[in-house]
Amino acid sequence: MIFRLNPSSGIPLYLQLMEQVKHSVETGALREGDQLPTIRRLAEDLVMNPNTVVRAYRELEHEGVVKLKHGSGAFIKESASGRARLIHKAQTVIQSTVERLLSLGLTEDELRRAFENELAQTRSSRRSKALTEGKP
Amino acid sequence: MIFRLNPSSGIPLYLQLMEQVKHSVETGALREGDQLPTIRRLAEDLVMNPNTVVRAYRELEHEGVVKLKHGSGAFIKESASGRARLIHKAQTVIQSTVERLLSLGLTEDELRRAFENELAQTRSSRRSKALTEGKP
DNA sequence: CAACGTGTACTAGTCTATCGACACACTATG
DNA sequence: CATAGTGTGTCGATAGACTAGTACACGTTG
Structure with a gap:
């Protein structure tokens, strides 16, 4: 503590x-x-x-x-605590992905940017999907 | 343009x-x-x-x-252009990872934080690895 | 019910990022 | 070699983020 x-x-x-x-x-x-x-x-x-x-x-x-x-x-x-465990699991998945991409030669900044782009992209598609399914 | x-x-x-x-x-x-x-x-x-x-x-x-x-x-x-193509490939990998994690129930903020943590983690381990290998 | 310890609310100072105004230096072009 | 168009550099104004100072309100506890 x-x-x-x-x-x-x-x-x-x-x-x-x-x-x-x-x-x-x-x-x-x-x-x-x-x-x-x-x-x-x-x-x-x-x-x-x-x-x-x-x-x-x-x-x-x-x-x-x-x-x-x-x-x-x-x-x-x-x-x-439940969420913490969930996040802890996610961390493993993220780790392997990050390592893979860094080994491809991406810089940290490029990786960060691609990640943020993906979030923005997925966000907008989630919105439209929620609308068509009637879940505002 | x-x-x-x-x-x-x-x-x-x-x-x-x-x-x-x-x-x-x-x-x-x-x-x-x-x-x-x-x-x-x-x-x-x-x-x-x-x-x-x-x-x-x-x-x-x-x-x-x-x-x-x-x-x-x-x-x-x-x-x-070369880097752009590299990044474009990376985007696909990132997309599947992000979608997988979001479907697990993580929020966007939690995902972002876990990602940043991973970068910081990987960064420090890269540093020490570079040192032991004599590549400052 | 009083007193102490807790979170809450308001106000103000400081620092940095962002954006703007304006004058300078280089280069292509005729 | 002059001139128009280009990037370069310096300075200042403004807004917002961050931290601090101080007084208030609620709840527990004896």
Whole structure:
């Protein structure tokens, strides 16, 4: 449950914190129902403003990873572990694909771009498919 | 050779322009040696500042897609088509992987995150591998 | 029911990315 | 060799993201 952030990495602190929480859930270090550190407590430990921790926690709540309870604290949501396992499986598939494409000679940036293009492409086709099937 | 940008999409104009140029190369609409529109001409057509076109062109040059010739114009680089074909092949592989993972129930954001994680992971292992093999 | 600990809300400062205005330097062309 | 058309460079304005400071509201606990 020790989070370590890098203030000079260029990556926003609240994003780094979100990453670490998600990662802890995926590795099982944090389980359903576990309480996260208090906002103030964590802010003090990491030497940053409580609002930055709030930002991270609130976005994690928005993503369905944690549940904030006014007056009590922040807790790992029920469904979080299941999704974590799903994502962990996906990681294997992604790994082999990425390795294959990199070995073909693609640069990391080219790979990222092709991936984003594919998401955009698939997104629009999913939309039209949902429409024809009557699932808005 | 008609580029169409969306000023209110939240995506920077110079990035949108870069995308369109790259896409044109990948589809074959732009071939090796072809001249791109003049900076001022394109800026006028797209109703934006010449500097924004410059930004796009310069980054494309940095990526090896185009070659800027002082006094003459901007041209598609020699090696660009070859890379475009490579990327086009990669797109097929990526497509099947993305579709498979989406059908497993992953959200787009989860997929994106897992992908970025994989890149970071692979990046660090590539680094250490290069070191042990003496290829800095 | 009081007091402490929790998350919440509002406001403001700072920094960076993006885009724009304008003057400079090179090159083809007649 | 002049001129028009090309890319190059410098500077500034603006908007948005990120972080911080401070006061408020709810809930648990004795």
